Amino acid sequence: MAVTEITSPVAAAVPGKHRAAVATSLPPARGQSFLKLVTIELRKSVNTRSGRFLILGILALALAALTWQLTHLNDGKQTFDSYLAAASTGVMLLLPVIGVMAMTSEWTQRTALTTFTLSPRRIRVQLAKFVSAILLSVVVLSVTVVLALAGTALGGSLSGDGASYAGFGGALAGAYLTTALNVVMGAAFGAVIAQTAVAILVFFVAPTAWTLAGPALFKSNADWLDVFGAFGRIAERDLHGMVPETLTAIGIWIVLPTIVGLWASSRREVK
Amino acid sequence: MITVENLSKRYGSTTAVSDVSFTVEPGSITGFLGPNGAGKSTTLRMLTGLTPPSSGRATIAGKKYADLPNPGRVVGVMLDAAAQHPGRTGRETLLLNAALLGVPSTRADEMLEAVGLTPAAKRRVGQYSLGMRQRLGIAAALLGDPAALILDEPANGMDPEGIRWMRGLLQDFASRGGTVILSSHLLGEVQATVDRLVVIGGGRIVADGSLEELLAGSGTLVRGLDPNGLNQALTAAGLSVEPLYDGALRVDATAEQVGRAAAAAGQILLELRESDGAGLEELFFQLTSPTAAAA
Numbered sequence: 001m002a003v004t005e006i007t008s009p010v011a012a013a014v015p016g017k018h019r020a021a022v023a024t025s026l027p028p029a030r031g032q033s034f035l036k037l038v039t040i041e042l043r044k045s046v047n048t049r050s051g052r053f054l055i056l057g058i059l060a061l062a063l064a065a066l067t068w069q070l071t072h073l074n075d076g077k078q079t080f081d082s083y084l085a086a087a088s089t090g091v092m093l094l095l096p097v098i099g100v101m102a103m104t105s106e107w108t109q110r111t112a113l114t115t116f117t118l119s120p121r122r123i124r125v126q127l128a129k130f131v132s133a134i135l136l137s138v139v140v141l142s143v144t145v146v147l148a149l150a151g152t153a154l155g156g157s158l159s160g161d162g163a164s165y166a167g168f169g170g171a172l173a174g175a176y177l178t179t180a181l182n183v184v185m186g187a188a189f190g191a192v193i194a195q196t197a198v199a200i201l202v203f204f205v206a207p208t209a210w211t212l213a214g215p216a217l218f219k220s221n222a223d224w225l226d227v228f229g230a231f232g233r234i235a236e237r238d239l240h241g242m243v244p245e246t247l248t249a250i251g252i253w254i255v256l257p258t259i260v261g262l263w264a265s266s267r268r269e270v271k
Numbered sequence: 272m273i274t275v276e277n278l279s280k281r282y283g284s285t286t287a288v289s290d291v292s293f294t295v296e297p298g299s300i301t302g303f304l305g306p307n308g309a310g311k312s313t314t315l316r317m318l319t320g321l322t323p324p325s326s327g328r329a330t331i332a333g334k335k336y337a338d339l340p341n342p343g344r345v346v347g348v349m350l351d352a353a354a355q356h357p358g359r360t361g362r363e364t365l366l367l368n369a370a371l372l373g374v375p376s377t378r379a380d381e382m383l384e385a386v387g388l389t390p391a392a393k394r395r396v397g398q399y400s401l402g403m404r405q406r407l408g409i410a411a412a413l414l415g416d417p418a419a420l421i422l423d424e425p426a427n428g429m430d431p432e433g434i435r436w437m438r439g440l441l442q443d444f445a446s447r448g449g450t451v452i453l454s455s456h457l458l459g460e461v462q463a464t465v466d467r468l469v470v471i472g473g474g475r476i477v478a479d480g481s482l483e484e485l486l487a488g489s490g491t492l493v494r495g496l497d498p499n500g501l502n503q504a505l506t507a508a509g510l511s512v513e514p515l516y517d518g519a520l521r522v523d524a525t526a527e528q529v530g531r532a533a534a535a536a537g538q539i540l541l542e543l544r545e546s547d548g549a550g551l552e553e554l555f556f557q558l559t560s561p562t563a564a565a566a
Contacts (some may be wrong), residue, residue, distance in 0.1 A: 016447045019418065026374050026416055029344035040370055047367070048358035110354035113321070114411070117348045118371050120320040120337040270321045 032119055034128060041125075041132035045102060054098065055140060061090035062144045066151040070158065077164040078155035080148065084171050087148040088141070095137040095179055096186030100199045102133040103190030103261070112270050122266040130187050130258075137183045141175060174235035181231060185254045191261025194268065207253060227253040272297055273318065273346075273419055273450055278327035280313050287313045289474040290327070295452045295467075297418070300445045302465035303454040304555075310474040311454040312350070315423050319348050331419060343372045346419040347412030352404040352428070357397030361388055361407050364396060365414060372415040382410040387436070401428030409437070419450040426453075426460045438464045458555055462486075470554065478554060485551050491526050494519040494542035495533065504536030505529065515553050521546050 016022075045051045065086045103126070106112040119125045156163025186203055193199040207227045214222030223229055223245045230249035233239045239246050273295040280288040288310040295301045305311050316322040318329045320336035328335065331346050339345050355364055365379035383392050386406040396404065405428055412420055420441070426434050441464060445451050455461045468485050470478035478485055495501035498518045505512045510532060511523040519542070522529050526543050533540055 016443055018448045020448060022447075024416055026378065029341045029415070030373050031340035032371060032373075036371070040367060043367065043370070047363055048356060050358055109356045110351070111356050113350055113354040114368070116321060117319050117350065118343045118368060120339075120342060270316075 032124075034124060037119065037125055037128035038131045038135070041102065041128045042136060045098065045132060045136055050105075051101075054094075054101070055136075058091050058094045058140055059143060059147075061094065062087040062147055065090060066147055070151060070155055073155060073159045075159075075161070077161050078152050078159055080152045080163070080165045081167055081171050083152045083155065084145065084148040084175065087144050087151065088175055091141060091144045092175070092179055092182060095140060096182045096203060097200060098137055098140070099130075099133040099183040099186030099188075100190035100203055101196060102129045102136075103187050103265070104194050104196040104199050107194035107268075108196050110271065116270055123262055126191060126262050126265055130184060133183050133187050134180055137179055138176065141179050145172065145175070170237065174237060177237075178231050178235045181234065181250070181254060184258065185227070188254060188257035188261045191265050192257050194265070224248045225252055272333075273329075273331050273421070273452060274333075275314070275318060275329045276327055278314060278317055278329055279325045280310075280317060280322065281325045286474055288317070288324075291471065291474075291476055292327075293469045293476065293479055295419075295450050297450045298445055298448050299466045300441055300451040300453065300464060301467040301469055302461040303452055303469050303471065304456070304458060304461065305454075305471035306456050306555075309456075309471045311456075311471055312423055314471070315350060315421055315452075315454060319346075319350065319421060321350075341372060341415070343368065343415040343417065345415075345417055346421060347415065347417040348421045349405075349408035349412045349425060350421075350423045352401065352408040352425075355396045355404060355407065358395060360393050360395050361399065361403075362392040364407065365411060368411050368414055374415060378414060379410075382414055385413065385440075386410040402430060402433050405429055405433070405437075409440070413444075418448070420444065420452070422451070422453040424454055424456070426455060426457075434460065458551070468551075470551075472554075478551065490521050490523040490546050491529050492519055492521055492542065492544055492546040493529050493533070493540060496539040496541060500536070501533060501538045501540075504538050505532050508532035508535070513553075516556050521553070 046055065066083065069083060069086045106115055115125060116122055152163045152165070189203040190196075190199045193202060210222070211226055211228050214226060223242065225248070226245075227249045230246040233242060233246055275291055275293050278288055278291045279286065291310070291314055293301075303311055303314070313322060317324045318331070318336065319342075330336075331339065331342075336342060336346075342348075359367075362379060362383060365382060366376055369376055369379045380389075380392075383389050386409055388403065388406055388410065391399065391403060396407065399407065405425055409422070409425065412422065425437060429437065441451050441453070445466075453461065453465070462482070465482060467481050468478065469476060470485075492515075493501065493505075498514070498520065502512055502514060502520060505520065505522055508528075510528065513521045515521055526545070530540070530543060
């Protein structure tokens with residue numbers, strides 16, 4: 001087979017060196033620290049258009065509310081309280097959606113497949129998502145607070161009555177606490193129900209339905225499961241002697257869904 | 272090295288995968304073949320820790336997948352190229368993974384270059400074709416410079432040029448001591464790429480061996496004017512006969528033995544040749560035919 005001998009060397013491409021013989025330029029493999037997982041989850045929530053639009057939309061809402069407040073100045077000193085309340089109402093309503101989406105978007109976009117192949121210890125990833133959602137909402141709320149501060153100062157000089165920052169610390173503490181609880185609750189619902197739309201719906205409807213129907217059915221005993229009442233008391237940082245009721249409501253609406261959600265998402269079949 | 276030992280998966284009363292065992296050696300490419308719904312993906316998902324097996328175990332480099340501290344640095348996995356966020360760019364998708372794997376971001380650009388996606392790096396994955404997503408998935412799998420690759424239907428959606436490119440890439444990877452397992456439901460798609468075949472049907476391994484072994488002429492293929500009469504004549508002559516789907520017969524004997532037996536019985540032959548892997552083709556046909564799926 002002389003012909004084959006003449007032509008065959010062309011096909012024999014130079015084989016690459018065995019991988020063991022090649023020194024890799026990559027750094028040595030290490031485990032994934034929790035901090036790294038949190039950083040990556042934070043990045044995931046802002047590196048898509050939908051994620052950015054959600055955050056920008058929330059801030060736009062705060063700006064719109066402040067603008068309305070500034071164009072409808074009431075008499076007297078402009079209080080930070082009222083500006084923060086105006087700016088943060090919409091923000092606090094929508095921030096939990098960040099929590100919900102942190103948990104659901106991987107399942108609806110099917111990226112959970114990659115995420116959980118690269119990080120098989122799912123509970124750690126899910127916890128990192130909780131932390132990332134809290135951090136992100138704290139950042140958004142902080143921007144809102146800065147906007148509210150600027151609004152108060154502007155309102156004070158526009159009205160000529162000056163600005164008052166009385167109760168600054170208390171208002172802030174209340175806002176951050178309730179936001180954090182709300183976001184965790186949103187994330188917990190998202191972890192239990194992996195469908196974004198359904199999770200958001202249930203998150204908004206279920207506690208409201210209870211708040212409306214509970215008192216009619218259970219009279220004052222409904223307080224035990226009224227999570228909004230509990231949030232209100234926490235925001236005021238005065239539990240009005242309802243410590244067990246507050247803890248029970250938080251336990252049922254936040255702690256329980258968190259545990260169930262972590263359990264469910266660690267076992268859920270990744271499609 | 273990838274080892275699968277007696278892996279089974281039951282969903283309620285249905286068994287998706289039943290007692291599957293095989294190994295994939297370094298330096299080789301194994302094709303994991305079977306029709307849709309045969310249990311390929313379920314097996315690969317158990318291998319990568321996504322689905323807990325009902326029984327049995329699977330290890331990669333001697334460890335269970337979930338016990339690998341940073342699996343992407345040991346084994347590159349692509350289970351579904353379509354499962355990528357459409358809102359991220361190709362580059363951002365790789366950068367996220369690079370951060371998790373602890374490799375520099377330059378590695379992401381190198382891999383984009385290696386799979387030919389550099390011009391599309393800044394486009395969102397939503398605008399990619401399935402073939403481009405397959406390339407991105409392969410880039411992601413190679414990102415951590417793993418010693419093993421697990422690819423589910425990597426040729427799906429690729430054009431012939433893409434398939435040839437992937438073949439070169441995988442053969443180079445294996446020639447440098449890498450371990451590759453890739454699944455497919457088309458024998459022709461992977462025949463030129465793989466060294467070994469593991470064939471699964473109905474959740475069970477039905478064939479496992481080197482490509483040469485499985486495609487080797489096992490016996491003789493014969494076709495007669497009267498298939499039933501020929502079958503009876505050959506059986507009467509003491510030969511082992513296996514009817515194929517198109518009226519041909521595969522016989523464990525030489526062409527001469529078959530010819531003599533047919534002549535003695537006065538059977539007219541239309542075709543007589545070495546079976547040339549007809550057994551494997553037949554096996555495939557049986558596995559993929561609707562009647563087999565219904566059974």
